[in-house]
Amino acid sequence: MKIGIDLGGSHVAVGIVENGKIQKHLEKDIVEKRQIENVLVEDILNLIKALLDNNKLEENIEKIGISAPGIIHNDTIVKASNLNLYNFNLISKLKENYPKTEINIRNDGKCAAVAEKKYGSMQNYSDCIFMNIGTGIGGAVFLNYKLLEPKKSSGFEIGHMVIQKDGKLCTCGKKGCFEAYCSIKALKNQVLEVLGKEENITGKELWNLLKYNDKNEKIENLLDEYAENLATGISNLIDIFEPEIICFGGSFIHYELWIMERLMKKLQEPNRMFSRSKFPQMSMAVLKNEAGIIGAVE
Ligand SMILES: [Zn+2]
Structure with a gap:
């Protein structure tokens, strides 16, 4: 199963994706922006768990992809000023819970472009x-x-x-x-x-x-x-x-x-x-x- 995570300026959304379609999804507003690194990791892990529990799915995640705002370099969110995030490696935090899963992160504009290229108006x-x-x-x-x-x-x-x-x-x-x-x-x-x-x-x-x-x-x-x-x-x-x-x-x-x-x-x-x-x-x-x-x- 593939899980996509969309990190917006004010919310985080998590969805199970199959062949370019979101099968199930859950989202949560980001209210607390102090110590956002910890809040974010906790929110994402809870959302993934709830998504699997609600749909009675076993934890069999082959890939997690993250769409994040701002400048992303070397798997790190270098600067996402809307979220007050600087030099934060979200992948290494998620790896602590999913050591065997392939995890990628990419700028949100690029993610939208890739989706639109493969499944939308540019295909x-x-x-x-x-x-x-x-x-x-x-x-x-x-x-x-x-x-x-x-x-x-x-x-x-x-x-x-x-x-x-x-x-x-x-x-x-x-x-x-x-x-x-x-x-x-x-x-x-x-x-x-x-x-x-x-x-x-x-x-x-x-x-x-x-x-x-x-x-x-x-x-x-x-x-x-x-x-x-x-x-x-x-x-x-x-x-x-x-x-x-x-x-x-x-x-x-x-x-x-x-x-x-x-x-x-x-x-x-x-x-x-x-x-x-x-x-x-x-x-x-x-x-x-x-x-x-x-x-x-x-
Ligand atoms: Zn400029």
């Missing part, structure tokens, strides 16, 4: 780019059906390519990064600024603000500007990788209605791209919340 394409747009922008690239994996760090940090010299300050410390303009968090901040609102809002509230302000000229201009920045980043990626398809994941998929038409128009403007190869397909991720658990065991 029939050889050269693909997966863009996970949410709080930040993560990416993964497949060429000739293979995920490109750099040796030294997680790689394909497309959110941190600079699209504006001396531009907005990014959380990474650089200026003008793609995600400082085009993450959903950035979009949310831009909408609040234009509407003169100061409070923090949920994704659902942002959706409503866009829906009920669709004739608002300031919002229209803002969305055009957002699409313009997105087109700049994406046209760079198309010129470098010549993908057959670009698949969008993360909370971005909820805002397709306001963004995709504008984006396509911008991308098709003359002199937008050097590449004269066939224009790639654009698709939304279809596995949604399940992608982390499914991709973790692949």
